[in-house]
Amino acid sequence: MIIALLAGAVIFVPVFKRLGLGAVLGYLCAGVVLGPSFLSVSEEPEAIMEVAELGVVFLLFLIGLELNPHRLWLMRRDIFGLGALQVVVCGGLIMLYPLFVTGRSWETALVAGLGLALSSTALVMQLIEERGSMRLPYGQKTFAVLLMQDIAIVPLLVVVTLLSPGGDNMDGASVFLDLALAVGAVAAIVVIGHNLLSPMFRILARFGGTEIMTAAALLVVIAAGTAMVAVGLSMAMGAFIAGVLLAESNYRHELEADIEPFRGLLLGLFFVSVGMSLDLPLIAQNLLLVLGGVACILVAKSVAVYGLVRVFGGDHMTGVKTGLLLSQGGEFGFVLFTSAATQGVMTAEVAGLLSATVILSMVTTPFLVRYLPPLLIRARPKPEPTEDYSDAQGDVLVIGFGRYGQIVSQMLLAAGFRPILLDNDVERVTEARRFGSRVYYGDGSRLDVLRAAGAGKAALIAVCTAPKERTSAIVDLLRHEFPQARIFARAYDRRHALNLFALNVDYQRRETFDSALRFGRDALVALGKEPGDAKDAEILVRKRDRERLEYQRIEGLAEGHAKWREVTPEPYMPPIEDEVDDDEPPAPRKAAE
Template sequence: MIDWKQPAFFLELLVILTSSLVSVVIFRRLRIPDILAYLFAGAVIGPYALGLVKDDANIRLFSDLGVTFLLFDLGLEFSLPRLLAMRRSVLGLGILQLTFTIAVLSGALIGFGGYSSIASLVIAGALTVSSTAIIARELHELKLINRHYARLSLSVSILQDLAAVVLLILIPTLGAASDQAVYRQIAWTIGSTLFLGGLLLGVARWVLPRVFYEITKMQSEEIFVLTTLVIVLLSGWLMSAFGLSMALGAFIIGVMLGESEFRHQVEVSIRPFRDILMGLFFASLGMKLDVGLLSGEWSLLLIGTALVVLGKWAMTVVSALIIGESFRTACKSGLLLAQVSEFGFALIALATQVGILAADTSSRVLLIAWATMVASPLLIRYNFEISEALAGVAGRRVSARDNERDQIPVDLSDHVILAGYGRVGQMIGKFLRTNGVPFIAMDIDSEQVKKGRKEGELVIYGSCDRIELLERCHIAQARLAILTFKSLKEAQRVVSKIRSSGYVLPIIVRTQHHTDYTGLIMAGANHVVPEMFEASLLIAAEVLTMLGFSKAEVEDQIDTERKRHRHLRWTSARNREAL
């Protein structure tokens, strides 16, 4: 006999995973971000649409774990020295942005919406906090996590998360008769955060490296993964036991482990768990969408969403300009912080439970918050184009402050553009400098940029996947461009765009692999250097030499293999072009 009476939670989890899978496959074919696929799947199967899934405590637990793992992974990307170096900008921008946005939104709600001061403060606070999960997810996918404006925005969003935790504790006590309850809650939150944060920092700094060192001696990947999971969950549990955010504890541990030699293996170990749990998290957010309101109030909700996005963007831009950031950095940071956080949902839900907000009011606010999340991936993906357009409308050309770190000479010409300034790039730069050939290098690793500048080289921060940045490097006057890509598709797209823009300079493309890159030749690359292929030839030459073969014989075989490989590559390219 088949038992069709499965536990409700199992069936709901199966429905969520299946609907998410179908949505992601369809949305990827349409080149729409995965986050929107998960939000759409949750909205369709949620209690306000088909009603296949109830947003119960079990699903919320999985979604909370997803945010916890995401913040841990985010912490691995940040180094403590970088965070300390940015503390002035982060605290200045974060405090100004929070203060300005809450003041403006609450004032508008009181003056135009007729809400009470407490209700206005709660709604404004919920709408002000931005989603670290969405920002981090998109920046990871776009490989923009190390950009200055990205680190600045993520740090501000984490600061906002801390403010949201304080609000979550304050909301139940806002209606208390005695102010002492509020003061006690604030003191407890601040004290426990400082104490537990310091404790986790100490453990992560001096204990965890020794733990991982002992684990690696066993040479067991399963034990390593299990150890990582236990550490993440234990840090989150410790924070939650004191009424704080689970994600905060995981982030602190991640920051400290990011400085250790185990960082990359830890990151690889948790990635599958993080991705699946994050999908459940965004699907659970989609379940909160009350689609019934769309039929009667869609125009007002659309206006409200636009006002929230524009208001948060404007307040972030003003705050960033006050602390001395460039206009373009301010615009990009504003676009990244324009959405509402998952903490906003929790704040509104809690305020409704304690009677501060009416049910219909909370539904409208949640729908606006959900709409900002839907718009956010697109704003983040096109933040560069939008910022450049806004800078043009504002009449902002590249000023000294916008480009103070670049210092690109306006008369730079007859030079080489070198994208990627790691070990290979530095060696190429050394030969160019020895032979008197001017060059400008770029890299997305700020440490490499700083190192190059200390040595007196012309090195800027940036990626060659932006044609606009190549144009700032005077690609029209350059003799040669050496571009480095990890993705063959991205390399083909950029090379094609360079050629379609009319630039005819020779282009050398460095790739990690040597398979299936004939499309780069067809796109306009003059030469492709497969690093793994060349490395394998060098190893083979060394092996034959050590086995006693003559140097001339080895060189002949290596040259023959290079010619054969080059012939196959060009033949394949011509065949594709003929087809």
């Protein structure tokens, strides 16, 4: 069975990642193929899921390590406001489907609605992590809602008990006791963790080995999770709290490295087990009912979450992406439906249909997140300022005011020149003007803009644009239309430099060449070389690179690799001329490099 699970992941995950659908969908599809409906490598996928849920636990622990208590406190409005309203509003909307369409009792409909209102922490956080969106607004709001859903599982289980046939016998004291136990367990973990975790890891780091640190990390995560399970909360909640308490610890990065391998493998196994749990024969017998339920969940949760996010200050894009990420059902729904079936609130068949609905909704999420945002989020065209070039005066035209062009313009200004600065980024032009720099808005690849900006009278035109295709196009236009100007251009790499030579540029400079040489020179000094010896090494590399570039300009890019493959520092005679320190402005040359 283990071989089959690993083989399924190895086959399906790369295929789905290559298609741009992400690893999660690959794991889910691998689980469907390996499940009882096809290959049936295991008759009890639930047993696999119990172990694989540790992947979700480790994921929440790692997330907690990235969120210190101060950041978590800043999210309190989204957690307890947006998160709580999401559960209530979505639960109320979704319960209308089983209540009026399928004719279920209001108790069954309510539990179904509340269970389907919960989203999949494992699935959503994996998607957010793949996209690196945790610190973006929609990532923050999504996580806040998921955290509140983890907290809400305790009162929801109490609701199930109250709705059960014997629920009338449950008094308020029992409910209060359960809630008090949950709050007390959280407080205990906070107090113990705050006072004991850092000293414990300090002692283990001093007297233990790497494997002991790994064992201690696993112990903390599993112990905190087990304590939460004992009072009705989820293991993931306990692991998250432990992570937050260690977020400011000196051992945070080591703990991340220790837990990460377990997290990745077990989380993948969790998604495989979810796919294996999909009961295809049951879905086939109730196809329209299940598909209607999936559609109801996706629409109700997406629309409701979008509206709530806008109410809580999110923009259109944040609302759309948060709504789509939270549109599916989640693994906590399994817990709620199982409990409801056990206590007689719903039948086992209804619980199975709801679980199948949750799994199918989870399968749709990667597709929705990938393909719907471009259709729902239309970029608003940025207003283009009307530019007047009547005051554009100067002998040098600098096209492109990014990080490269800004440094070039500083050199010109420091030497007493007055450059004409041109850029086609509205925000950059506006920002530059805020800081007192007069940058003209315009597209340097348009002939009318170049003429209006004074290219016809410029003695030198510096093309500092990116990407390289744009730079080459501008250089080609300048060479044909403004032959009086010397053209200096920013090159991306060696290949682009040779392309610029072919366009008869007067001078080119690779954008990272000088900084990399200076970096290497300083590294040699740090390693114990004398500054003069380090400078000699830099001069040698410059000389050999220039010779090779000139040779390739004549013979082609593929030539010269064997001749200049290695740098041999001895014997060596430093050149008498034509070498300058890179801290000084280089003299212009036809093929300078």
